[in-house]
Amino acid sequence: MSRLAGGVGPAHPLAALPRVWWFPGLRGYRSGKRGTYLRNELDDQPPVPGGDELSWLEDEAEKPEWNIAEGDPVRSVTPAGLEAVAGNLPVPSSLRLLTARGDLQRRIRSATACFLDLGDFAAATSGGGYLVHMLSDQQWCLHWLLYLDPAGNEAVVTSTEPIGIDLPGDEAAPPRFISLDSEMMRLNVCADTFAEFLYRFWIENEIFFALGSNQSLTPAAAAYAAGLPRTATRP
Numbered sequence: 001m002s003r004l005a006g007g008v009g010p011a012h013p014l015a016a017l018p019r020v021w022w023f024p025g026l027r028g029y030r031s032g033k034r035g036t037y038l039r040n041e042l043d044d045q046p047p048v049p050g051g052d053e054l055s056w057l058e059d060e061a062e063k064p065e066w067n068i069a070e071g072d073p074v075r076s077v078t079p080a081g082l083e084a085v086a087g088n089l090p091v092p093s094s095l096r097l098l099t100a101r102g103d104l105q106r107r108i109r110s111a112t113a114c115f116l117d118l119g120d121f122a123a124a125t126s127g128g129g130y131l132v133h134m135l136s137d138q139q140w141c142l143h144w145l146l147y148l149d150p151a152g153n154e155a156v157v158t159s160t161e162p163i164g165i166d167l168p169g170d171e172a173a174p175p176r177f178i179s180l181d182s183e184m185m186r187l188n189v190c191a192d193t194f195a196e197f198l199y200r201f202w203i204e205n206e207i208f209f210a211l212g213s214n215q216s217l218t219p220a221a222a223a224y225a226a227g228l229p230r231t232a233t234r235p
Contacts, residue, residue, distance in 0.1 A: 008192045013127040014147060014155050014180065020188040021045055022142055022158055023204055024111050027211050029228045036112060036141050042190060046227030048199040050192075052094040056199060056220070060107040066209075068135065069105035071115025074165055077105065077134075085118045085164075086132050089148045094195035108201065111208040113138035119164035126179045129153065133164035134194075146194055156191040 008014050019042035025031055030040065049056065075081045082091065082099045098104050105116060119133030129149035134156070136143050143162055147155045163185065167174060178185055191197030207221050217225060 008155050008189055012153055012155070013125075013129055013149065014153075014157065014187075014189050017157065017180065018188045019043055019190075020158070021190050021200070022188075024208060026204070026207055026225070026228065029207070029211075029225050030230060036137075036139075040229070044229045045200070046224050048196050048203070048224075050196045050199070052092060052097070052195050054094055054097055054104060054195065054198065057104050057107050057202070060202075062103060062106040063109040066109040066111070066113065067106045068108050068110050068114055068116050069102060071113070071117070071136075071138070073115060073117035074120055075118040077116040077118055081118045085120075086122050086130070086148070089122065089130055089132070090150070090152055091148065092146075092154055092194050094193070094198065095146065098198070108198070109205050109209065110137070110201075111205055112141075114144075117165075119162075120166045121164055121176070123164050123175065124177050125149075126177075126181075129180075131157070131163050131178060133162070136162070144190065144197070154193055155189050156194055156197040157187045158190050159185050159187055161185050 021040040021042045022037040023040060024036065025038055075085065077099050079099055114135050114137045117133060117136055122130040122132045124130055127149070129147055131145040131147055134144050134146050140162060143159050145157050145159060145163055147157055161184065162174065163178060165174060180187060191200065203221055203224050207217060207225050210217050210221065
């Protein structure tokens with residue numbers, strides 16, 4: 001089970017949402033029909049550490065290509081950017097740390113050219129929460145957002161819609177309020193905490209790149225990969 005103590009339990013505002021981990025196939029470990037992302041049941045995935053100190057990134061080398069600090073964001077993940085979008089929200093210390101250290105951002109890479117982007121605004125949600133845009137892939141197939149609320153609840157969700165981003169003038173204005181059960185937004189919980197999301201995203205991408213270049217997995221990646229379910233489905 002990937003669910004952490006204090007995560008999205010029965011009383012959490014997001015408890016009714018599907019729990020899905022979207023990721024490309026991993027040759028020899030997780031297979032399925034071809035597609036940019038495969039649907040994986042979140043609670044069937046290997047457990048991951050959730051420490052807000054992100055210590056697992058300290059010894060990781062910066063990646064000159066495909067790192068998530070690259071791209072063309074609306075708003076870069078910097079302390080000033082975070083203050084502008086989420087200054088009044090209880091932001092987890094793991095995000096504050098990532099925001100303050102560009103070197104940590106450059107140590108995480110993405111097989112689908114994902115890049116960090118705080119967007120234009122935090123969208124209010126039903127139940128009194130907020131969604132803060134965090135990550136998009138290059139083609140805007142999928143967006144990752146941090147859910148926060150005044151009660152201290154936290155989670156990372158995905159959507160096919162660019163929530164929190166103002167679109168060009170000829171596009172319809174993005175909604176400032178999101179109903180958590182909106183069928184159009186197709187919200188899925190992909191992690192119970194931001195720190196958990198970062199670790200799984202980092203290590204699965206490391207496995208992806210190692211397999212693609214026929215390199216051996218690191219001990220941490222091999223241990224994680226050994227626990228992967230061997231099937232997945234397309235959306």
